[in-house]
Amino acid sequence: MPSQDSTDLSEFLEILQQLVREPSVVGTEDSFFRVLRRELEEVNVHVERHLGVLVARGSNPASVILSAHIDRHGLLCTGPNEFQYAAFIASNRGELTGDSVSEQMMASIADRFTGQRVQAHLPYTGTYVGQGKISSGHLCPNRHNLIFEIEGLEFLQPGTPVSFLDRLKVTPTHLSAQLDNVLSVALIVHLFRNGFTGTALFTAQEEAGRSWRYALAWLQRESITTRRLLVLDTSPYPTPEAAGEQDLVLRKKDATASFDADFTVEIQDFCRELKIPYSYKDTWIEAQNLNRTKPLSLGRTELGRLVAATAGQINGTTLQIPTTGYHTASETASLSSIRAAIRLLRCFVS
Numbered sequence: 001m002p003s004q005d006s007t008d009l010s011e012f013l014e015i016l017q018q019l020v021r022e023p024s025v026v027g028t029e030d031s032f033f034r035v036l037r038r039e040l041e042e043v044n045v046h047v048e049r050h051l052g053v054l055v056a057r058g059s060n061p062a063s064v065i066l067s068a069h070i071d072r073h074g075l076l077c078t079g080p081n082e083f084q085y086a087a088f089i090a091s092n093r094g095e096l097t098g099d100s101v102s103e104q105m106m107a108s109i110a111d112r113f114t115g116q117r118v119q120a121h122l123p124y125t126g127t128y129v130g131q132g133k134i135s136s137g138h139l140c141p142n143r144h145n146l147i148f149e150i151e152g153l154e155f156l157q158p159g160t161p162v163s164f165l166d167r168l169k170v171t172p173t174h175l176s177a178q179l180d181n182v183l184s185v186a187l188i189v190h191l192f193r194n195g196f197t198g199t200a201l202f203t204a205q206e207e208a209g210r211s212w213r214y215a216l217a218w219l220q221r222e223s224i225t226t227r228r229l230l231v232l233d234t235s236p237y238p239t240p241e242a243a244g245e246q247d248l249v250l251r252k253k254d255a256t257a258s259f260d261a262d263f264t265v266e267i268q269d270f271c272r273e274l275k276i277p278y279s280y281k282d283t284w285i286e287a288q289n290l291n292r293t294k295p296l297s298l299g300r301t302e303l304g305r306l307v308a309a310t311a312g313q314i315n316g317t318t319l320q321i322p323t324t325g326y327h328t329a330s331e332t333a334s335l336s337s338i339r340a341a342i343r344l345l346r347c348f349v350s
Helices: 011-022 031-040 091-095 182-193 209-220 262-271 281-291 302-309 335-348
Strands: 046-050 051-059 066-071 076-080 082-085 117-121 128-140 145-151 160-165 174-177 199-203 225-235 249-252 278-280 314-323 329-332
Touching: 011 031, 011 174, 011 182, 011 199, 031 046, 031 051, 031 182, 046 209, 051 209, 051 329, 066 182, 066 302, 076 335, 091 160, 174 335, 182 199, 182 225, 182 335, 199 209, 209 302, 225 262, 225 278, 249 335, 262 314, 262 335, 302 314, 329 335
Parallel strands: 066 199, 066 225, 225 314, 249 278
Antiparallel strands: 046 051, 051 199, 076 082, 076 160, 082 145, 117 128, 117 160, 128 145, 174 329, 249 314
């Protein structure tokens, strides 16, 4: 059951509320990078922008490296009143292998967004250019992508990103928005504000399977190898009851590679010391698959791809917050999970 904790979330929620309102559609993250950079430059960290990654380093950068992707699902105008799911357009297909959670869910979410309010932005500046409403959505068998029509944005030119109209909603027990993965970004900003001195990588295009390449390029540039890379993300569950069985989700592996056992156990021990309920997502998936005719995928994560690409020279583990409503504008997480994540991450504040 969720832990009882009175950690004040007011500062964190202020950060999250602001970041949720900023567009960051897969492949057009520039404007969000600039907003995030301003947030980080208000605290005593060194910030650098590289292709596909924003790097923030405190006074003890080698202590631990955190990573979170900044992109969120959205649409891209590809023709006259034609909009495709941005992560799955043809130019991204080379990075996708068919066994990611997002790809496996594609057919089931085709009509999920009908009636969803959306807003369009200029690709680089993020300048608002209009609002509309998704009137239809279907899976195109020829292009293997979700195709949408939008009322009110018929004037847009190809290449224009369209984000889901998103606002943070908070109840006494939960919060909801398009959380994946602005939630983790807000956690890291909050951590820096409260004395974190390590390194954080904020990566682009994770939902298109590319973020690991940007992270790897920067790590190679700096000649960094590490087994203490901690990747933050959300973790989808089918029901509120399943999500509520734990406050935090750990992993020993994904579909690509095994994670660092020692660092994983260190995070597990923090959970036990702080009396935080936790579970292992890979163990949960394997248990679910015992009774399924079509197995669930372990997923391909940014970390797993980094481990495989470097033969384990770069490794670490993941820390995830359980959610429901995955990849929608109402993805929901419990406040107890948020408090648990903050308490655990404070273990890395020197």
